[in-house]
Amino acid sequence: MRRHARKIPSTVRLSILTTLLALFMAWLALGNATRLPWDPRWYLTAHTAMEVFSVVVAMLVFATGWHGIGRDMPIRVALLSPSALAVGLLDIGHLMSVDGMPGVAGPGSVGHGIEFWLLARVVSAAALLVAAFAPRERTVGRRVRGWALLAALGIVALGFWLAVADPLGLPATYVAGQGLTTFKIGCELVLIVLNAVAALFLLRRALVTRLRTDRYLAATAAVMALGGVSFTLYVRPDDVVNFVGHVYKVIAYLCLHRAIWVAAVQAPYLRLQRSERSLAESEASFRSLMECAPDAILLVGAEERITMMNARAESLFGVARETAAGLPLDVLVPAAAGDAELDCRRLYGAVFPAEVRRAGMPSGQQVAIVRDLSERRRLERALVEQLTHDALTGLPNRNRILETLDEAIAAARQDGRTLAVLVFDLHEFRKINSGYGYGGGDDVLRECVVRLSCLLAGGDMLARQGGNEFIVVQKQSGETAAAALAVRLLESMREPFLLDGQRVFLAASVGIALPPANGCGAHELLQMAQVAMAAARAEGPTRYRFHTDAMAQAIRERVDLEALLRHGIERNQFALQYQPRVDLASGTVIGVEALVRWRHPVLGLVPPARFIPLAEETGLIDDLDMWVLDEACARAATWRAQGLPPLRVSVNLSARQFQQAGLAQRVQAALERSSLPPACLEIEITESTVMRDTGEATSVLRSLKALGVALSIDDFGTGYSSLSYLKRFPIDVLKIDRSFVSDVTADPNDAAIACAIIALAHTLNLEAVAEGVETAEQAAFLRENGCDEIQGYYFSPPVWPEQIERMFAEKTANGAMVN
The missing domain is CATH 1.20.1070 (Rhopdopsin 7-helix transmembrane proteins)
Known part of the structure; x- marks a missing residue:
């Protein structure tokens, strides 16, 4: 070479x-x-x-x-x-x-x-x-x-x-x-x-x-x-x-x-050569970028005619670049001022949504960049569908039904019609998911949609609010029509559901809300139906209730009371009263039951029946229980230090406290903080608490008994009253519920039950304590039938600690306290 x-x-x-x-x-x-x-x-x-x-x-x-x-x-x-x-x-x-x-x-x-x-x-x-x-x-x-x-x-x-x-x-x-x-x-x-x-x-x-x-x-x-x-x-x-x-x-x-x-x-x-070479390279790069661009690019010359297009434009508009050369731009892209979203058209096909951007070039040409928005529009529709509809059932979800409900309320007001909103709730749906898996739960929900849809008139709307709740909007309604629809909805659940070859029965509750005379929005109306459904559910399965102002007032009061209760616990607004327990044989006070009281600066002394259930529902009972235990132990230790006769203080523990691990350790810590002997403490537990899980209950009771504290079953006779657990549980006291004591002298049945409980306790070497004793006749009956102790207003209502101290101070002067 x-x-x-x-x-x-x-x-x-x-x-x-x-x-x-x-x-x-x-x-x-x-x-x-x-x-x-x-x-x-x-x-x-x-x-x-x-x-x-x-x-x-x-x-x-x-x-x-x-x-x-x-x-x-x-x-x-x-x-x-x-x-x-x-x-x-x-x-x-x-x-x-x-x-x-x-x-x-x-x-x-x-x-x-x-x-x-x-x-x-x-x-x-x-x-x-x-x-x-x-x-x-x-x-x-x-x-x-x-x-x-x-x-x-x-x-x-x-x-x-x-x-x-x-x-x-x-x-x-x-x-x-x-x-x-x-x-x-x-x-x-x-x-x-x-x-x-x-x-x-x-x-x-x-x-x-x-x-x-x-x-x-x-x-x-x-x-x-x-x-x-x-x-x-x-x-x-x-x-x-x-x-x-x-x-x-x-x-x-x-x-x-x-x-x-x-x-x-x-x-x-x-x-000049370098410029030409650079220009050629730039042109080649421009053409390469055009061909590789994901968007359609069209160059437009004089008279708004196409001079060049890239491969993406060919596929998007369905025309070869040789054919497109010389065509007016508006054949494919409608005329518009500046950037815009337009409906472009394929040369031999349908229109499609597109984003069009236009710009001038130094050569005098114009460039139009066209981005196909078809996929974006499809995704937007799918996203809207996901945001407004339930994926499982395909029904409108809460957000969508609220939008539609606002329109329906306005239309009903304009036409002078009455509409109703019904909230439908399935009972015990959790057992379906637990027993048959979430797939079984999904099948039930889909079957519910089929059953409910068949009961609706034309124009009525069905939506899934979430979980096991559905919303029904009845556009032509009134009290009678809404009640009739609620009955049909509840009746549809009487037919069993077939899961894995098994027949499963479910019940439901329905809450109904009608727009008030002064009008309301969709959120308020749906909330009213929700409140009514909660009221129906509280009454039991297969019930429906119309919303009333009293329901809303009760919920508002409950919310306000919960806030006050939390504030009261933080500010230490609680105190203990003590109700004496008297030995019927000697007539002396041998123990007291600690009863919590809420001394609110505005509401005054709030009764336990008003705040204890709320504390249990909200979980505040945990802190309240431990405070009562600490306070009762500390007070009993103080009385011992003051020279009062030995008293056994009994404290009620909630079911939540009993179900949490480490109860014996918490009780032991309270005893150690107060230096109270374990024999001076009695833990009261209800029948329903120990019967939820008898095996676990036995273990917890034995760990408490090992500390040396006394154990009692409160309100005996109102729950399971199972004799088998009395044999297994290491309990010391049976407390006869006041419902049997109140009519013990007038009702032979109550008298028989009280005598039976006393005999049962003595047979099992347990003490029998009667609650709610209010008359001398009741006390005499209980003494004659061998009851060990009584507690009630006959002897003393719940009193403050200072009154207990004065009571013992007067004992010497007055002698025996019970005749």
Whole structure:
């Protein structure tokens, strides 16, 4: 394979050229001119040829620089081009004025020729020196170039006038038979220095900028300086040294031409090439981006006609780009001002939603970017469906039904109709999920939707509120119609559900709300139905209730009371009263039951029946229980320290407290904090509490018994009354419920039950305590039938701790307390 010769860099070439010329000039200055082959008769011809060539090169420099590429040109080109013209014209004067030539204004002579020569050399040296210091980046326009040309022509005219008319009377430059004069040699030395200075500064700039123009200009100045040396050495005008100087001048002119050609032609052309290449690359990148863009891009030319489109546009609009070229844009994209969302159309198909953006381009074209919104619209619809409908049943959800209900209320008010909102709630739905899995629960809900939908009239709405609740909006309603629909909804649940081959029965409750006379919004109406449903559910399965103001008032009171209860616990507004327990055999007080009281600063003394159930529902009973236990133990320990007879204080614990792990540890901690002996504490637990999980109850009771505290079953006879657990549980006391004691002297059945409980307790070696004793007859009956202790208003209502202390203080004076 043929290899191209490696091109020598211009820096190396110019360095070699300048070095060789310098060495040759040094060799010539050492007196070796006679060794060169030369005949003085050749001089005129050779000189004429050299000067003509120099003039041609100078004119080429001027023409190249003057007609350079671009409207603006570098300031150095604008300076050196007219200067080359001036030098070339002065060289013509020199050529015509030498000895043997016709002359300009008379016969030629050596002196006239030298005068034109010196003028041309002064102009060239000055131009190179100015170019060395001119700013490289500065460019000038046509006007400045015109002024530079006029200045160059003026310099030429002035030079011809000075050389021909000699108004200054310049000294002679050459004397026949003697050679060059001192004036001539001095002028040449000054020109050598000027060219050398210009060469040094241009070389320095070339080393910094690394531009070929600066390199060639530096070589031009250096060769001009070297050539000037020969014009100080010759003796005769026609000797070889003078001829060598003209050769150096031609070389310098060629370097100048190269510099101007690079600056005025080659550099702009290369910039143009780079611009074209960059433009081509940009266009290719633009086309590539167009083709890879996810959006359709259409270029629109004059008259709003399509000139180009990308591949995405072809597929989106269903038309090939060749077919689309020339089509009006509005065939595919409707006209609109600025960016907009429009319904675009496929060429041979349906319309589709799109986002269209338009922008102008520097070329005058417009670009339209079209983004297909079909998928976004589908996702938006799906999102709206998810936000407004239940995923399992496909029914509208609470948010959607509220929007629709607002519209239905307004329409009913306008038409004078009455509508009703019913909230339908399935009972015990949790057992379906627990027993048959969530899949079974989903099947039940879907079956419910089928059953309920069949019962609705046209225009009525069914929605799923969440979980196991549904909302029904009856648009043509009233109390009778709403009640009838509620009955049908409840009756639909009587049919069993079939799950895994098993028949499962469920019940439901329905709450009904009718718009009040003064009107209400959808939220309020649905809330009213929700409250009514809660009231129906509280009454038991298969019930419906209409909303009443009393329901709402009760809920508001409950919410307010809960807030007050939380505040009361934080502010320590609770206190304990103690109801004595009396031994029937001796008539003495042997124990007390601690009863919590709420002393509210505004409500006064709040009865336990009002706040205890609320505390149990909200979980506040946990903190309240532990406070009662700590306070009761501390009070009993204080009484012992005061010398009161030994009293056993009984404390009721809630079912929540009993079901939480670590009850024995919490009781032990309370005893240790108060230093109360365990035998002085009795823990009361209801029957229903221990019967929820008899195995766990046995373990907890044994751990409490191990502490040494007494255990009692409160309200015995009202719950399970299982004899088996009495045998297994380590209890000490059975407390007969007040419901049996109140009619013990009047109702033979209550009397029989009380006697049975007393006998049972004694048989199991347990103590029998009767609660709610209010009369002497009741006390006498219980004493006669062997009851161990009584508690009730007959002896004492619940009293404050100070009253207990006064009671014992009076004991000595009054003797026995029960007759």
